[in-house]
Amino acid sequence: MLNRRHLLGVTAAALAAPAIARAQGGAWPTRGTVRLVAQFPPGGLVDTIARLMAPSLSQALGQTVVVENRAGAGGVIGTDFVAKAPADGYTFLVSHASVQVFSTATMPTLPFDPINDFTHLGMLVEASNVLLVRADSPFQTLGQYLTAAKTRPVRYGSSGIGSAPHLLGAMLSSEANAPDLDHVPYRGSAPAMQDLMASQIESMIDPITTNVQMLKDGSLRCLGVSTPQRLPALPNIPTFAEQGFPRLTSAQWLGLSAPKNLPAPIAERMSALIPQLLANPQLRLRFEELQTLPRNPPPLGPEFVGIIREQIVEWSGVAKQFNISIS
Template sequence: MITKRNFIAILPCLGSCFGAQADGFPDKPIRLIVPVAAGGSADLLGRLVGQQLSELYKQPVVVENKAGASGHIGAEYVSRAAPDGYTLLIGIQPVQASYRIYPKLNYDPGKSLDTLGIIGSFPSVVLVHPSVAANDISDLIKLAKASPAALNFGSAGPGSATHLGAELFLRDAGVKMTHVPYKGSSAASADLMGGQIQLMFENLPTAIGLMKSGKVRALAVTGAKRSPSLPNLPTVAEQGVPEYEFVGWYTVAAPLGLPPEVAKKLSADIHKIVHSPGLASRWADLGVTPIGGTVAQSNEYVHSEAVKYTKLIKDAQLGL
């Protein structure tokens, strides 16, 4: 029988055993779940980070796409995994910030996921099909006020960055449009290029490729200032909606309850990766501002974003 005295006596051993376990992490492959379909920004950035983690740890980092319910199928899967650091999640805004859109989830993202680091932030780009009679944001607002039923905007799904950026614009510009949700950004952008929808607030990392196709026209970036990747493209604020600003972000998250030393190690390594000189030019090309941060800083940032978007969901009555 373990007495109180015996338990106290073995505490130093438990501490040293735990330390050794953390020092040896990882000693087997890691699964990195991307909770959306392949081809979008989350998938692109997730694979970049996964590759860097694999090279750093000398272990395979297997990237798996588990799409559905705006990321919640994959996120719930991760939330129920063993909290040992071997199952990680690419965190996205629908999962970690705007989950109140889905009131009947089988898990609570705010209480079951731990944010280890912020990969980076980026603005969106307001893209329209060439058939839309708008060459700038002022034209788009006039068109929306004259014929609101004529404009449909696509998104990667309810609560996604591509949805939230548009909803903020509708609120701040005082206009109405019809939301057409898709199961992923790539499906929405395909219909935008085909003319089935008229516009999209696409994440900058993937918007750049769409712009190069010549099948869409860019009107503005959604950040507070112009993007170094698109220096000649003005912001929405510059074009008559001065209070408007929107940026998207992605994180690396894990099931709540990771051993503190494992969480600390993963967080430090994620910070090191996103700020590594080898990725600087890649981030610049994609228009991504790397962030990183500690576990505490990352969780605080995500919580503040959740508060902001919960208010938007309530004010705009976006709940499903």
């Protein structure tokens, strides 16, 4: 059972007698569509997970759940939209570490507080970051790659300044004493991949999700993964931790969140649904295909909030160490 008093900072007033619930005149949800906001464009990881989850949520709630894309500013626009939405149980967010953690770590100001402006209900899945090179690259191992970066420029692309791949690359360069590991930021993963395949850059750090097929068909080679254990789809690829870099173990999580002060009965019901949804065999199969996997058991409520807090502290320190900031 989740602790009602501590569930994500729900206020005492909300716990006692939520006015919103009274206005609805009974059980929730009863009035119209529930929105599931994806703060990135269609086709990306957040949108994909949101659209996988929506039908199961609809069935569980007995109400239509629609995915609404509100992209822009690296996910900040859609996240801020949910932060300022009514806490009535009809607007939820597929929250993402790239915004809640990495934007917080690298942007001096945000229009929302990543903890206090949300009711964080639970973690859904995690996607590992991977270091990729072309199949014809001379780098067969991480060791060869880092040895080269100690004597000459070796470029790695990322989805942008301040992104998780950027910070992971900066940490790898520092811990491996490879000063010539040079970051090349792009406006998203797609243009970075285009330049990698065109030999404009030597490598790329990116979530595995959108690269599974190219790894399977042999177009790309993976030199390391950022999860604590090896990935089922890449059992022969060692983790960064196995190769001497235990700090490079951060996957990018996706979660389910709502505006702050969500009434406790709604928050408890939605949190309780998360393990049930993640246990759905059809959903699990799709997660495995994407190599975007849930924890077992998934962190819920205060545990999830604790993870977000810890990661903000950790990655803010990394951003400060390497002077990574987005104005």
